[in-house]
Amino acid sequence: MSRRHAARVAAVRRAMAGEGIDVLVLRPSPDFRFLSASRDGLADADGEGVFLVVTADSVVETRDPAGLVPASARRVGVDPEMRARELFRLAIAAELVPASAVLAPLRLRKDPAELSALGRAVAAAEEVLAQARELAWFGASERAMARRLRLLALESGCEEVISLRVSAGENTARPEHRPGERVINPGDALLVSVCGRWDGYCAEAGRVFAVAEPPEDYEAMYSVVLAAHRAALAALRPSVPFDELARTVNEVIDASGYGHYAALHVGRGVGLGHDEGPRAGEEAVFAPGMAVCLEPAIYVPDLFGARVADVVACTAAEPVSLGTSPHTLHVLDR
The missing domain is CATH 3.40.350.10 (Creatinase/prolidase N-terminal domain)
Incomplete structure (x- = not known):
């Protein structure tokens, strides 16, 4: 032992x-x-x-x-x-x-070896999304692209693919949407994410793409999601209640006029499980070693939605993002 x-x-x-x-x-x-x-x-x-x-x-x-x-x-x-x-x-x-x-x-609190393992899992998830940007999306269905993402994840050493999200156009406004036969076309927004387990630890990376060009007003809405994400990072400190983090995110989105369309959940704990503590509503208070997947989002029914997902660790000094992938709205050219 x-x-x-x-x-x-x-x-x-x-x-x-x-x-x-x-x-x-x-x-x-x-x-x-x-x-x-x-x-x-x-x-x-x-x-x-x-x-x-x-x-x-x-x-x-x-x-x-x-x-x-x-x-x-x-x-x-x-x-x-x-x-x-x-x-x-x-x-x-x-x-x-x-x-x-x-x-x-x-x-709840991960030791340095666990945080290193989480970091490797995050790097693997982000690499899947980096490879996804090089795929041909025009004319493919959501389901077909989800299958390709699954293969990329497994090839990266993923032990278990927990969830894959490929939502196009109006489907980006549906938080529980599963990839279907909807064909991806120029002018579509795309929500793409991969959640899986690598070397025992779970990670998710979620980003926003646009095909050829973003829909009208989409970049403005996405900027609000990014502002909410930055506010969450600034608030994620030891002794801060999880619910205060959620309030911080919602205040940013409310101030933008999108308050009615904010996602119900702003994050969840990750580690050996993909959805563990700390959680909202459990009187959870952040402490060094805790790791959460921050996932602020806005969903405007019948139009479009935007979401980012990043794994962040709470430390004694300041939060540390375990990933390095930028949040730039990536425009796909094929």
Whole structure:
């Protein structure tokens, strides 16, 4: 067991004692990867039927977790991603509670090695978008371009493509839009993003393109999104509540006249999972080591939308963007 892994296990056991939890049973998930000793805790342990069991004196990967839960255990923390059939297979009499009460607070603040891993994931996601700018977009469908992005991501070493966004024209105004058969034409705005897992850690990069030329008034609206993004960076400091960051973004968008069209969410925590703490509404307060994907956006129904997505780390001094890709509205010439 490495020193880093031993420190994590010790912290988890202290948290278990504080929550009155005797055993943790984790299925392949971000929590599993956090505590797995494989690949120094970054294992992408996705084998069917493999579990991690943590007790006061052991950490074991097994296919029979029930056999490792002591008969004296009264409270067992189970993975929030546990499937129903897996819960039934445990067949134990102890009270089952979410393991997130123990693990979520510990995963909030990343150590330097984790931030480096996140930085590599961000670089890989941004490289996919850089290659995407060189593709031929005219006349292709959203779905066809999404397939090409998926291939680029996998070729970059992406272990899991979590989501891909290719929205053209009026579809850019639909936050939940999935790539369809809509053909991409000159004069279209494009929202393009890739979210995936590299070396165990998740990252997303999202940028705005325009085909041949931007739609009328589009650049002005996009400038508001960029202003909101800059305001969020300026506000992301230790001891600042997440909700204050959200208010800062919304104030910028409100002042521009686009307030009714602002996205509901301005960001989310990222790390071993693509959507983890800190989160809005959870009384989360920023601290050094926390990493978030900032994603301010404006969506004007039936016209167009604009969004950027960047992973940023909170430090004791100032926020550090883990990516280097510029926010320039890139005009595609083919």
